[in-house]
Structures are given as C-alpha cells and as structure tokens.
Amino acid sequence: MAGLATTFGSGAMTNSINEIENAQVILVSGSNTTEAHPQIARRMLDAVDRGAKLIVIDPRKTLLAEFADIHLDIRPGTDIPLLNAMMRIILDENLVDDLFIEMRTENYYQLRDMLYRLDLDEAAKTTGVELSKIYKAAQLYAQAQKSVICYCLGITQHICGTRNVQSLANLAMMTGNVEKGDTGVDPLRGQNNVQGACDMGALPNVFPSYQPVGNIDFREKFEAAWKVNLPSKSGCTLMEMTHSGKDGPIRAMYIMGENPMLSDPVLSKVEETLRNLEFLAVADIFLTETAKLAHVVFPAASFAEKTGTFTNTERRVQMVRPAIAPIGNCRTDADIISALALRLGYAMDYDSPAEIMEEIAMLAPIYGGMQHDRLEACWGLQWPCWDRSHPGTQFLHKYYFTRGKGHFVPTEHEPPSEMPDKKYPFLLITGRIYHHYHTGTMTRKSSTLNRECNEALLQINQVDADQLKVRNGETLKVTSRRGEIKLTAEISEQVKPGSVYTTFHFAEAPINLLCIDTWDPLANCPEYKVCAVKVTKP
Amino acid sequence: MNDKLTLKKDHLPAFLRKLSKDYRLVAPIKNRHGDTIFTRIDSSNSASLDLDNQPQNSIKQFMLPQREVLFSYHAKTETGYEFNPTDQINEPTIFFGVRSCDLSAILYMDVTFLQGITDSHYLEKRTNSVFIGLNCNQPFANCFCNATKSGPFLEFGADLQFTDIGDRFLVEVGRSKGIKIVEKWGHFFSAAEEKENKQQYQAFLEARGSFTRLVHVDQAIKRLQENSVPEKVWNQLSLRCQDCGGCAYICPTCTCFTITDCPLTKNTGERIRSWDACTFSGFTRMTGGHNPVSKKTEAIRQRFMHKLCYDVKKHGRPSCVGCGRCVDICFGGTDILRFINLACEGS
Numbered sequence: 001m002a003g004l005a006t007t008f009g010s011g012a013m014t015n016s017i018n019e020i021e022n023a024q025v026i027l028v029s030g031s032n033t034t035e036a037h038p039q040i041a042r043r044m045l046d047a048v049d050r051g052a053k054l055i056v057i058d059p060r061k062t063l064l065a066e067f068a069d070i071h072l073d074i075r076p077g078t079d080i081p082l083l084n085a086m087m088r089i090i091l092d093e094n095l096v097d098d099l100f101i102e103m104r105t106e107n108y109y110q111l112r113d114m115l116y117r118l119d120l121d122e123a124a125k126t127t128g129v130e131l132s133k134i135y136k137a138a139q140l141y142a143q144a145q146k147s148v149i150c151y152c153l154g155i156t157q158h159i160c161g162t163r164n165v166q167s168l169a170n171l172a173m174m175t176g177n178v179e180k181g182d183t184g185v186d187p188l189r190g191q192n193n194v195q196g197a198c199d200m201g202a203l204p205n206v207f208p209s210y211q212p213v214g215n216i217d218f219r220e221k222f223e224a225a226w227k228v229n230l231p232s233k234s235g236c237t238l239m240e241m242t243h244s245g246k247d248g249p250i251r252a253m254y255i256m257g258e259n260p261m262l263s264d265p266v267l268s269k270v271e272e273t274l275r276n277l278e279f280l281a282v283a284d285i286f287l288t289e290t291a292k293l294a295h296v297v298f299p300a301a302s303f304a305e306k307t308g309t310f311t312n313t314e315r316r317v318q319m320v321r322p323a324i325a326p327i328g329n330c331r332t333d334a335d336i337i338s339a340l341a342l343r344l345g346y347a348m349d350y351d352s353p354a355e356i357m358e359e360i361a362m363l364a365p366i367y368g369g370m371q372h373d374r375l376e377a378c379w380g381l382q383w384p385c386w387d388r389s390h391p392g393t394q395f396l397h398k399y400y401f402t403r404g405k406g407h408f409v410p411t412e413h414e415p416p417s418e419m420p421d422k423k424y425p426f427l428l429i430t431g432r433i434y435h436h437y438h439t440g441t442m443t444r445k446s447s448t449l450n451r452e453c454n455e456a457l458l459q460i461n462q463v464d465a466d467q468l469k470v471r472n473g474e475t476l477k478v479t480s481r482r483g484e485i486k487l488t489a490e491i492s493e494q495v496k497p498g499s500v501y502t503t504f505h506f507a508e509a510p511i512n513l514l515c516i517d518t519w520d521p522l523a524n525c526p527e528y529k530v531c532a533v534k535v536t537k538p
Numbered sequence: 539m540n541d542k543l544t545l546k547k548d549h550l551p552a553f554l555r556k557l558s559k560d561y562r563l564v565a566p567i568k569n570r571h572g573d574t575i576f577t578r579i580d581s582s583n584s585a586s587l588d589l590d591n592q593p594q595n596s597i598k599q600f601m602l603p604q605r606e607v608l609f610s611y612h613a614k615t616e617t618g619y620e621f622n623p624t625d626q627i628n629e630p631t632i633f634f635g636v637r638s639c640d641l642s643a644i645l646y647m648d649v650t651f652l653q654g655i656t657d658s659h660y661l662e663k664r665t666n667s668v669f670i671g672l673n674c675n676q677p678f679a680n681c682f683c684n685a686t687k688s689g690p691f692l693e694f695g696a697d698l699q700f701t702d703i704g705d706r707f708l709v710e711v712g713r714s715k716g717i718k719i720v721e722k723w724g725h726f727f728s729a730a731e732e733k734e735n736k737q738q739y740q741a742f743l744e745a746r747g748s749f750t751r752l753v754h755v756d757q758a759i760k761r762l763q764e765n766s767v768p769e770k771v772w773n774q775l776s777l778r779c780q781d782c783g784g785c786a787y788i789c790p791t792c793t794c795f796t797i798t799d800c801p802l803t804k805n806t807g808e809r810i811r812s813w814d815a816c817t818f819s820g821f822t823r824m825t826g827g828h829n830p831v832s833k834k835t836e837a838i839r840q841r842f843m844h845k846l847c848y849d850v851k852k853h854g855r856p857s858c859v860g861c862g863r864c865v866d867i868c869f870g871g872t873d874i875l876r877f878i879n880l881a882c883e884g885s
Contacts, residue, residue: 038870039869042869045778067777448783448820451820452818
C-alpha cells in the first residue's frame with residue numbers, strides 16, 4: 001500500500017488481471033502464484049504458452065519458477081540489491097525510457113546517481129545470484145514493449161517491504177512500463193476483499209476512498225453525513241493494537257473475521273494483549289482461537305449468506321448474493337454492527353445493503369458511480385468510477401499518475417533484522433499452500449481439504465536433511481529466539497540448503513510463535529518472511 | 539409404437555404443466571443471474587425454461603447426489619450397532635430437455651451402478667426417472683460429442699426424444715414410460731408427416747457439420763492403448779493441474795465417491811457418500827501414508843486412462859461423452875480437450 005502510494009499515488013494493482021495474458025514479459029516477485037492466486041497464475045501460464053517470457057524472483061523453486069525463462073533464486077531479503085542491479089544494467093545498456101521519465105516522473109537523477117554508485121559484482125554477491133542471470137533478466141524486462149510486474153507478500157512482508165515495492169515501481173517507471181495497457185505494477189491481494197476493506201477506510205489514517213482524516217474538508221464531509229465528531233488524528237496500526245501487551249493503550253476491541261491469535265507474529269504477545277483487554281468481542285463464522293478469548297462472540301453469516309460487494313485485487317467491485325439462508329442464529333456483519341450501534345445510542349437506519357452502497361457512492365469518490373443496480377448488470381466495475389456514466393477504469397494513471405508525477409524513491413539494501421548465525425543456523429521462510437486459506441478457520445473444516453493436507457510440513461533440502469540424519473515424515477523441533485514448535489519434515493528441492501520453509505495455516509503448529517516481531521516502519525507489515533531458527537530432532 | 543409424432547412449441551408449456559401433475563419435473567432453467575441449470579420446475583420458474591444454452595450441471599447430481607446419506611447407525615450397549623436405511627424420498631421424476639451427451643452419461647452410470655453389484659440407492663432413483671431427450675441442433679463452443687459418438691443426435695436411451703424442427707418438436711417414442719405419457723396426453727401430439735421427418739434429418743445433417751472443434755478422440759485412444767503418449771505431455775499437464783477437482787465434479791460420467799461416517803451424537807451417526815476426484819492425492823493415499831498414485835503425473839494419467847483407455851477396453855467405448863464442461867471449468871488448462879490435442883501432436 002504505502003510503497004505504491006508514495007511513488008504512483010495509489011496503492012492498488014495498476015492494471016487488470018486479463019492484461020497479464022497479453023504481456024510480453026512477466027516479472028513475478030515474491031509470489032507463489034500457482035498456489036496463492038491460481039486464477040492469476042493461469043493467465044501467466046497462458047501468456048507463456050503464447051510465447052511471453054517469464055522471470056520469477058523467489059528464493060524457492062516454486063511451481064511457477066519451473067515455467068520461468070529465468071529464475072532468480074535470491075537470498076531472502078535481498079530484493080533491493082537485485083532490483084538495483086537490474087536497473088544499473090538497464091542504465092548501462094541504455095534501455096532507459098528517457099521520454100517517459102522526462103514527461104511523467106520526477107526525482108530520477110537521484111536514483112541514477114545512486115545506481116552509478118552501485119557495484120554490480122557486490123550486488124550479485126549479496127543476492128547470491130549469478131550476475132549473468134541478472135543481466136539476462138534486466139535485458140528481457142527492459143527490451144520488451146509490454147512488461148508487467150506482479151508481486152505479493154514475498155516483497156511486502158519484510159522489514160524493508162515498502163522500499164521493496166518502491167524499487168519495483170522505480171524499475172517500471174525507468175522503462176516506461178506503466179500508465180498503459182498490458183504493463184504496470186500489480187500487487188496481488190491476499191484476500192477476496194482486502195482491497196475493499198482498504199477502500200472503505202479500514203486503515204488508521206484515512207476515511208473511505210483514501211481521504212486523509214487529517215484534512216478538515218474531508219472530516220467535515222463525513223461529520224455532516226454521519227452526524228458525529230470524528231478524530232483528526234490517525235488511529236493505531238494492527239501491530240500497535242495486538243502487540244501493545246499488558247499496559248497497552250487499548251481497553252476494548254471488536255474483531256471481525258480476523259484471527260490474530262494465529263496470524264500475527266509472536267503469538268505469546270498477542271495473547272497477553274488480548275487477555276488484558278477489559279472487553280473483547282469477536283464476530284466470526286466459527287469459534288476461532290481468537291474468539292475463544294472473547295467475552296462476547298457474535299456468530300456471523302458467511303459470504304454465501306449475504307448481499308453486498310467484494311472488491312478484488314484488480315479494483316473490481318462485484319456483487320455477492322445469498323446462495324443459502326443464514327444458518328442458525330447467525331447474522332450478517334452489517335446487521336451485527338447496526339444492532340450494536342443502536343444499543344450504543346447511534347441508530348444506523350439502513351433498510352438494505354443497497355442503501356449502504358448508495359451512501360458509499362456519495363462519500364467515496366472512487367466508488368461514485370457504483371450502485372447495486374449498476375453492479376448487478378455486469379461483472380462489476382473497476383474503480384475509480386466517478387459517476388453513473390463512468391465505465392470504470394481498466395488501468396490506472398492514464399495520462400498522468402494519481403499523485404501528479406511518478407516519484408522515484410532510490411533505496412538501498414537493508415538486511416533482514418535477524419539472519420542465521422551459529423546458534424540459529426537456518427533461515428525460516430513462511431508462506432501458504434494451495435489447500436488451505438489463511439488461519440484455516442474455514443478450510444480446516446473441510447474433510448476433503450484436510451485429507452489433501454492436514455499438517456504443517458517443514459520443507460528442508462536433502463543436504464541439510466542428510467546432515468541432521470532426518471528422513472521424510474520425521475518430526476522435527478524448530479526453535480527460534482521466541483519459541484519452539486514441532487513440524488513434520490518434507491525433504492524438498494524447492495528450498496536451498498540453509499533455508500527451511502513452512503506454512504502458517506495450522507493451529508496445532510502455530511509458526512508465528514517463532515516469527516520475529518519486527519516490521520516495516522512505513523507500512524507496519526510484519527517481517528514474516530525471514531527469521532533465524534534451529535532445527536533439531538526432538 | 540414407432541411412429542414419429544409432433545408437438546407444437548406453443549403447446550410445450552401446457553404439456554409440461556400437465557406432466558408436472560404426475561411427476562417432479564426437472565429441466566434447464568435460466569436463473570436470475572443468467573446461468574442455465576437443471577432445476578426443479580415449479581410455478582415460480584417455469585417461464586424461464588431455457589433450451590438454447592447448455593445447462594452448467596448435468597443429470598449426475600440427481601442420480602448420484604453430491605452428498606447422500608446411505609444409512610444411519612445407533613450404537614447400543616446391549617445389542618451393538620443397529621443400522622437403519624434412510625427413508626429415501628424419490629418422487630417419480632421427469633428430466634426434460636436432456637441433451638444427447640447427458641443422456642449417454644446416464645447410460646454409462648447404469649453400467650457402473652447396476653451391472654454386477656446393484657447400487658440400491660441409484661436403482662431406486664433410476665426406476666423413478668423418465669427422460670425426455672433433446673437432440674442438439676447447434677453444438678456449443680466446446681462440444682465434441684461427435685468425436686465420442688454420443689451425439690449430437692441420439693437414437694436410443696430416452697423415453698421420449700425431441701428434435702427442434704422450427705415451430706414444433708418432432709417426437710420419437712422410446713421406452714415404455716414414453717408410451718405411457720403419449721397415451722395419457724395424446725391430444726398434444728399429431729402424427730408426423732413425411733416433410734417433418736425430412737426436416738429432422740436435415741437438422742441432424744446440419745448439426746453434424748457445425749462442430750467448431752476438431753477433436754481426434756480415436757487417435758488419442760489409440761495412442762493411450764499403444765502407450766505412446768510422450769512423457770512430457772503428462773509432465774506438462776501435471777504441472778498445470780491446480781488440484782481443484784472441478785473436472786470430476788462437473789463431469790457427467792465421473793462417479794468416484796468417498797464414504798465418511800458422520801457422528802451426530804455420542805451413540806448415533808450417519809454414513810455419507812459424497813463426490814470425490816481421482817486427481818486428489820488423498821483419493822489413493824493409504825492410512826499408513828503410502829500412496830500408490832503418489833505423483834501428480836500418475837493421478838492425471840489415471841484420470842485420462844480411465845476415461846479413454848480402460849473404459850474402452852471394458853465397455854467398448856470411452857466414458858467421455860464430449861459435453862465440454864471440463865473445458866469450461868478447468869482453470870489450469872488440463873482438461874480432456876487439451877490432453878487429447880497434446881496426445882495427438884506429431885501424429
């Protein structure tokens with residue numbers, strides 16, 4: 001979010017999913033696309049079938065990497081030196097789009113000066129990738145007329161997450177691969193509606209449609225509509241809320257559809273924080289680890305039981321309609337919030353989700369023309385959609401960047417906050433698998449999905465397995481400076497020697513007991529992707 | 539009674555209304571989201587009958603429900619387990635507008651569930667079913683039933699077989715249940731004239747010539763039998779398979795199921811049969827962890843071998859009916875059409 005907002009002015013996929021099919025070069029960074037975004041991976045593979053070149057940046061040999069023309073298997077956390085090296089090569093080879101830089105961007109010379117100071121051999125050494133491969137990737141990306149970048153949490157869940165994103169944006173702007181179709185910088189969103197949650201102001205510093213709370217005009221607009229006084233200061237970020245400990249500033253919390261007791265780093269700290277709240281209410285469709293700590297639990301309706309909209313990763317707002325009647329006593333989240341607000345003395349007088357959407361259209365300019373009747377008539381609309389005659393926006397930043405001019409932000413390498421050492425010699429990478437979603441509150445209830453995968457596996461290279469005398473399927477103890485858990489060994493060529501990999505879906509092996517509680521200072525995104533562990537036989 | 543009849547299209551709604559007095563009526567209905575689905579017809583949706591589009595589901599779900607309670611059990615301390623068959627409510631049902639591929643699929647399911655050991659749950663639904671088929675005048679984008687020899691026109695299997703010949707349907711009477719309907723509601727039908735018979739043949743000729751896809755099913759079968767499909771084809775498909783099981787669930791002839799025991803209370807529970815898919819690793823994995831079909835390539839191979847090779851050996855014909863549904867649903871691009879095309883490459 002923060003990375004693209006500072007460079008382009010808008011923190012969303014610049015282009016659309018279908019455009020990926022038409023790109024000539026696809027650069028995928030920090031995304032296990034076939035497992036986490038199979039529908040998008042399908043487009044990438046279709047593009048490859050049609051002759052597009054695929055560059056994958058990933059420390060692991062993922063399934064997508066098997067299809068790649070170039071797989072840059074970097075050391076985790078060295079994205080910036082890699083991207084800087086690519087940009088330096090583009091500069092040296094004179095593949096820079098000078099006219100685009102001149103017309104549409106600013107601050108380029110600062111980036112160029114920094115790149116001229118870069119030692120390519122040293123950068124290659126830092127990343128652990130041969131320089132010749134980096135050369136080939138840089139040339140491929142810059143020489144094509146239409147190159148697209150897709151990235152995911154492998155880029156953002158680092159201490160330098162925001163600056164990783166800025167580096168990708170630099171690369172795209174330097175070669176003019178943005179502001180037009182079949183190009184762009186596309187963050188792949190992790191949940192079906194995380195884009196919508198951000199759009200609706202579920203961020204500490206903005207009202208819906210990214211209107212800053214600090215701006216008095218915006219504040220007055222919302223105060224007039226909602227007839228309440230609104231704060232002018234930003235609220236807390238997630239990590240400030242769930243990691244403040246016993247004496248944190250927050251006394252009560254209302255958590256909807258989120259399971260921080262499994263998903264957040266350093267679970268012991270989360271538990272301490274939540275247990276010390278004066279009041280905790282949780283709304284979810286099942287009794288989650290977090291809900292078990294709550295004073296009040298609201299049974300919420302699932303996606304299949306309600307009317308409303310989801311906003312997907314390509315900014316497309318789509319209708320969702322009930323397929324079944326709500327089961328038991330559950331109610332929709334909107335219903336629960338309205339009932340709660342009424343008892344707290346504020347009447348939310350909405351007859352239907354359509355009425356709420358009308359209010360959104362009035363107050364959130366990027367949703368200006370999105371009423372239910374319009375959304376029902378098509379496969380959704382992509383924001384910005386300013387009014388009822390607007391057809392929606394396939395790709396952003398046409399004619400000019402949202403912030404005016406695209407801003408180059410030169411960045412330099414920042415090592416992860418914890419690297420392997422003698423005591424904790426392995427580097428732990430965490431991620432997701434195909435068969436489970438997030439903390440498994442839903443997917444772990446499906447017998448078919450559980451049959452496919454019902455335990456957390458620790459991927460470990462054959463070389464390390466031999467050294468530890470470990471066989472496939474053996475139980476291993478994984479210890480970090482923060483805790484220990486037991487996992488089942490899976491010997492795999494996907495990870496390099498010295499690295500191990502596992503997933504965070506399983507409550508019985510909560511990997512976030514191990515993860516480090518450092519985070520990106522700009523976006524407050526935790527550094528899930530790198531920490532040091534030791535692996536032993538129990 | 540082999541004479542052909544005609545039924546005016548104007549009278550079709552009235553005919554269906556009469557049928558629904560004696561039967562549960564299932565037909566392709568376009569729902570309010572624009573999807574055409576085999577659904578039970580009642581007064582609320584009878585106006586949305588859609589014979590112009592391929593229904594997204596097949597008849598499979600009515601014969602082999604996605605989830606079916608086989609029996610319930612009660613564990614008693616003195617007498618041990620007591621098993622009770624569940625009361626099946628199988629109303630006599632007419633399936634109207636069933637296209638040739640889907641009807642062929644039912645005939646295949648008959649072989650699976652009624653030959654040798656008879657599946658009583660299937661048998662009961664099957665005996666209560668009447669099929670009114672609809673020949674395909676215009677194949678859809680992914681159809682290749684001509685190549686699997688299960689369409690576009692069907693000559694046997696239906697109780698009544700309809701062909702669209704403009705303002706009326708030509709009706710062929712098949713089995714005894716069809717005769718019963720025609721006898722009871724005779725005033726809807728007229729005897730077909732020579733001209734109408736010719737129209738039907740013309741429709742058949744045109745349908746046969748309007749397939750957009752050229753699919754060499756026979757060639758693929760031959761290659762599988764000779765074991766000459768290149769290894770890289772299996773590799774390529776297995777890398778792309780997303781393991782969603784969609785192909786098996788949507789397929790009108792995929793009948794693999796799994797059995798689970800679902801406890802309801804401490805002493806009681808139900809045994810449930812639900813759809814399964816051979817591409818899942820859990821489908822063949824044994825309790826101890828060993829999996830005879832351990833690699834993805836093997837699972838994919840099993841799927842296509844079963845459809846195009848084993849069934850040909852066993853029943854003389856492939857169990858793919860060429861409906862093309864898996865082509866629509868597969869988002870990895872590992873559907874049967876892709877396989878057939880890859881397998882035939884270079885031949």
